[in-house]
Amino acid sequence: MLDHAEDGLSLSTMQTLLLESDDIQGFLQDFTDLLARQLSLGGPERWCAVSLLRDRKAATAASSSPQALALDELQNSFTDGPCMTAIRENAVIRVGDLRDDDRWPAYAAAELEQGIRAVLGLPFHLGDEAKAGLNVYSATPHDFDPATIETIVLHVEQASSALRLAVRQALHSDAARDLRAAMESRTEIDLAVGILMGRNRCSQEEAVEILKTASNHRNVKLRDLATDLIAS
Structure with a gap:
């Protein structure tokens, strides 16, 4: 069980991680590293990983160790x-013991071969921009008691807040770059x-x-043709 007083992953910590990370993937990597260490204090080792859902397929974006990645x-x-x-139902999914869980038989058998007994899946709340989930793995059956789950949920909510900000910043940055490119293109064309008016x-x-007409005949983009004309 985790004590909230020992929690080193506050919202301010998440925001600091976000500011110090080069990108969203870097933030997720720092998050999984810190969370795995925090969850393993004074108890069994736990492994953490974050998966992103794209085109209905999940891919690992960050993991706390090579074992967590595997x-x-x-x-x-x-x-x-x-x-x-967890992502599809927007709910916490707890697997107390893979030996007794019949929801995903083939998956359970594969994880049992790796020595995993308990799994926790939690969705990040990112709005419509992206879908992601946190996985916590343990070799100890029935490892996640209600207090531990509550603490992990809090961490995910705090990380979700930071991630929503990062996603919005990324979208705004892309829009700003597109606007600057459009303005530069418009200036060169003008x-x-x-x-041409003078000549x-x-x-x-x-x-x-x-x-x-020249752009069509030469099969050259209008901006590129304008740039060549200015340089000539």
């Missing part, structure tokens, strides 16, 4: 399991149109048509 990739090789179910003593509309 366990998670094993789960993701099946069409369903605790993580997929300059090229001005050059050919024509109107703006006629210069635009000249540029478009």
Whole structure:
């Protein structure tokens, strides 16, 4: 059982991890490392991994150790399991003992061969932008008591808050880059149109048509043609 007073993964810690990470994957890696260490204090070892769901297929994005990675990739090789179910149903999925659980027989048999007895799957709450889940593995049957589950849920909620911010920042950054590129392209095209107007003593509309016609005939993007014209 974990004591909340010993919890080193507060919301402020999550935000610090996010700020210090190079990207979302780096944040998830730091999160799984810290969480696995925290969950293993004073008790059996637990392994953590985060899977992202894309096109109805799960892929491991971060793991606390090579063993955690192997366990998670094993789960993701099946069409369903605790993580997929947790994401799909937006609920905590607890497997007390894989020997007694009949929800995913083939998956359970594969994990039992690796010495895993208990699994916990939890969804991250990221809105519509992305879908992800946390998996916690243990070799001890019935390892996750209600207090431990409550603490892990709190960690996931805090990580979800930080991740939602990271996803929004990434989306805004992409939009800003697209806007800057569009503005730069527009500026170069306008300059090229001005050059053509001066050279050919024509109107703006006629210069635009000249540029478009040349672009089509040469099979060159309008911006690239404008850049070449400015440089010539």
